[in-house]
Amino acid sequence: MTEYMQIFLGTSFSSKSPKEIQILENHLYCINTDGMIEKIVSPEEPDYQTLLATYQGQDNFHRLAEGQYFLPGFIDLHVHAPQWAQSGTALDIPLYDWLNTYTFPLESKFSDLDFAKKVYDDVVDTLLANGTTTALYFATVHKEASLLLAQICADKGQRGLVGKVVMDDPQGNPEYYRDTDTDTALKDTEEFILAVKELAKSTKQGVYPVVTPRFIPSCTNEALQGLGDLSAKYDTHIQSHCSESDWAHGYVQERFQKNDAFALHDFGLLRDKSVMAHCNFLEEDDVELFAETGTAIAHCPISNAYFANSVIPIAHFHSKGVEIGLGSDISGGFSPSLFDNIRQAVMSSRMLEDGVNPSLPAQERGLLGSRIKIDEAFYLATAGGGKSLSLPIGRILEGYTWDVQIIDTQIPSARLPIFDGNEDLHDIFQKMMYLARPENIREVWVQGEKVHSR
CATH class of the missing domain: 3.20.20.140 (Metal-dependent hydrolases)
Structure with a gap:
């Protein structure tokens, strides 16, 4: 199996087209040593459980907490x-x-x-x-x-x-x-x-x-x-x-x-x-x-x-x-x-x-x-x-850089109004777009390296 520098687990929002959002729920994002997204694995794929078993518990495995989401930088x-x-x-x-x-x-x-x-x-x-x-x-x-x-x-x-x-x-x-x-x-x-x-x-x-x-x-x-x-x-x-x-x-x-x-x-x-x-x-x-x-x-x-x-x-x-x-x-x-x-x-x-x-x-x-x-x-x-x-940035997609911000919707000082555990993910995305403040940006990564956290 390919060895990855970092593995991230969580739900991401990215642009599929100029007018459409792509939502990847509970996917694995495999980042290589160049800081590029080498592979994105959905929960349905056979590799998913294998990767979880291999990387969980290691320092380079990152699982988002409840109420946290990935956005492109x-x-x-x-x-x-x-x-x-x-x-x-x-x-x-x-x-x-x-x-x-x-x-x-x-x-x-x-x-x-x-x-x-x-x-x-x-x-x-x-x-x-x-x-x-x-x-x-x-x-x-x-x-x-x-x-x-x-x-x-x-x-x-x-x-x-x-x-x-x-x-x-x-x-x-x-x-x-x-x-x-x-x-x-x-x-x-x-x-x-x-x-x-x-x-x-x-x-x-x-x-x-x-x-x-x-x-x-x-x-x-x-x-x-x-x-x-x-x-x-x-x-x-x-x-x-x-x-x-x-x-x-x-x-x-x-x-x-x-x-x-x-x-x-x-x-x-x-x-x-x-x-x-x-x-x-x-x-x-x-x-x-x-x-x-x-x-x-x-x-x-x-x-x-x-x-x-x-x-x-x-x-x-x-x-x-x-x-x-x-x-x-x-x-x-x-x-x-x-x-x-x-x-x-x-x-x-x-x-x-x-x-x-x-x-x-x-x-x-x-x-x-x-x-x-x-x-x-x-x-x-x-x-x-x-x-x-003309750079491979701005999307959470294979072949693009791992430039992301981790948005926490449950920060006590800037909690977003999400009260339904099964709320539609696109509605959550819209709430982040309209209501997120700097406090909600928990971490920022550029090219596979963490450059900001709070």
Whole structure:
């Protein structure tokens, strides 16, 4: 019989498809030394009793207690790691003012590595405690601090995809916070890519360099083209913001006489490993280009409520074949929890479908076909994020990583309202999605290693 590094026994919830949950009741999950799910065994299979007899009582056998369940680890596709230091502040002003008054002065402080370490240690710990096993991070323009963030992810066991931000345009960035010049921005980015790739060789769960033009308003054409070339040369992930707000969308149209999507594509920045945040104002041609190039959307529902000036039609974009995952957008989104963003994704979609202007007749008020259900929002936070990153993560499925959170519904301080011992498992899943708090996350595992417990 094959020897496994870990065996887990319990009930799991995972996405079977974008709209359907798969429930595996009292299954065994066999994890190999690489931290991958090598085999999942149902109670009906002959191997089940053999495995139980072999592993029960050993240190590497883990049986869930009553009221505990496995969920895939969450995948956060859009986190501004330095902005954790300002989360929960200044969310009542326009995006342009917010960036220049609060965000850029804060991010400029990350030239101080001691300060950077304090913030980055805490944000990675906080996201892990909230069930986020993989995060796609914007760092700052500082190469050394960006490398520090990648190292912290490696050390703490989180799968981190980290970008040294490029902001080289003197016209679009404050003097105190930008790259020295275009050549330096590109040279630092290449050195960052090589350093993170080297770090990844000794990191079990993986860390990845990400080419990161902040957004078109902060970058020169030369930088955008150079970053597109670097991403092709090293086959890296790419991230940026795309058509986020009226201001940002209008700026690009005025500068290039085209929308963000086509401008980014011209510079080689839309491809299968690209993730673009927000994308609220994509038009039909933009959506088709995203689907054609394999570019994914990081949907940030809480942040969008504050800064995007609209509700993104997620259901429509998904129906067109665009890959979509979920992002917290710390700190444009105040919450580090993808549970909170799952809930907001559902609420925002309902508001788009039903409409928000009570002075209009009901039939004119909303956009029909816009609502998504909780199962679909969960897909975005898990399997959708994995697909967006082209990584085998986000599902409890053979051949995928053992990235899970163990949810305890019976924690005394955060007990979920489950009073029937035979309650329908899908109803229990829904209660977890709507009511779980960080206290309910008993353990978090990444690539077969326990990285958080309470």
